Amino acid sequence: MISFSSLLSVASFGDHSEADVVSEAIEALSDEEEEYRRCNELEEEERKLAKTLEYQRRIENEAKEKHIAEQKKKYSCSDPMNVTEAVYDDCIENFFDDADLQEQEKPINQVTIE
Secondary structure (H helix, E strand, O other): OOOHHHHHHHHHHOOHHHHHHHHHHHHHHHHHHHHHHHHHHHHHHHHHHHHHHHHHHHHHHHHHHHHHHHHHHHHOOOOHHHHHHHHHHHHHHHHHHHHHHHHHHOOHHHOOOO
């Protein structure tokens, strides 16, 4: 790889415009390198966020499954009609909880005023 100082010393033998061209080229390469580094950092951050979101969803799903299992166990000895009502009530409650979460996840510009 050619070093910065060797490029400047070679350019100093030519006229002033050659030195400008070389320094501009070096600056452009440096800018590209910085942009590439930032892009890599953003991609890494995006991967971390995706993993975190996946983990959070898995934890939420496990909690829902555990809750359902507890409800089934709780109502397994009960009257079948009460079990049906309890499961229905639980489903309705979860539906409204999920709807609230989805509303919170909407970006500000997508929220409509009624």
